[in-house]
Amino acid sequence: MKKWLLLLLVTSCWMGAGFAIFGFQHYQNRSDAPQPSRTDRIVSLAPNITEILFELGLGEKIIAVTSDSDYPAEAAAKKKVGTFWQPNIESVIAAKPDLVITLWFDQQRGLAERLKRIGYDSLMLNIEKVDELFEAIKRIGAATGKETEANELESNIKKKLDNLAALVGTDERVRVLWIVQREPLRVAGRNTFVNEMIKLAGGENAIGPTVHKYPPIGTEQAIASGADVIIEPAMGRENAAGQRDKALQSWSRFKNLPAIKNGRVYIIDGDTVSRLGPRLYEGVETIAKCLRPGLFEN
Secondary structure, eight states: OOHHHHHHHHHHHHTTSTHHHHHHHHHHTOTTSOOSOOOSSEEEOSHHHHHHHHHTTOGGGEEEEOTTOOOSHHHHTSEEOBOSSSBOHHHHHHTOOSEEEEESSHHHHHHHHHHHHTTOOEEEEOOSSHHHHHHHHHHHHHHHTOHHHHHHHHHHHHHHHHHHHHHHOSSOOEEEEEEEETTTTEEOOSSSHHHHHHHHTTEEESSOOOSSSSOBOOHHHHHHTOOSEEEEEOOTTSOHHHHHHHHHHHHTTOTTSHHHHTTOEEEEOHHHHHSOSTTHHHHHHHHHHHHOGGGGOO
16 A cells, blocks of 8 residues: 555544543643753654654754655655654664654554653644644644744645635535545545645535545445546656556546546645645645636636
8 A cells, every 4th residue: 555545544543542532632731741942853753743843944953754754855864763654662762862753643652652651752743634733833833942933834824725715715616536545446535634625725525424534435436426526646756647547547437427527637746635734735725726727827
């Protein structure tokens, strides 16, 4: 399974146990959460966390990241401490961090708790929805003495999103089928940050409420969706035009679907839209260009 698909599906794994929600809320309110202190050596265990740190001007203080952190370009040159799914605690300790920033799912939460027991500061974040992204930016800012920069980053993202909302309007919602995996067919449901991005771009998820966040669907459901647009995040570094040709070939059996009849199948950059981070606006704008290309011709 491709890297970006794993990052999308991690949300479902995090929410597998109900106690995790309570535990995270409890942690957010704990008085012993990291406070501004010496943070000259930071380890980031997720690509979107790494991007936030760079946007706050903390790039030089990042001493290690997971192998998935490849944006901005400087992140790829940082020391690696395992993968997003399997961070290596020995490598983290060897980096001698002042602060380790993790996400809130089993492997990373377990590592953070082990580090805390042996005296290392860690900051655990939940970034599954847009509002949680802004909260994470503020918490990182508070933990690193970058409150002003965090507030400015949040304000800038929101301002650009507001401007985009004014451009695309709300009168007509384009129905979007968001493909997570083509064979077997899996799509983004409504209880996801992908759904939030579609709405921010002036669209509507063509899939109704589902039990799973990224549910598998059959041929009948795909046709019944009545999608005006089909969007697929690009897989890996393969040529986007080549991927679109393959997508059109695969979707050719759905001739009555509006998106297919009108040739509105789009392959877009996977990392920009699958990492909920500071590039949120760029991701939403990319989607909006697929939904209403005429608005962006000039």
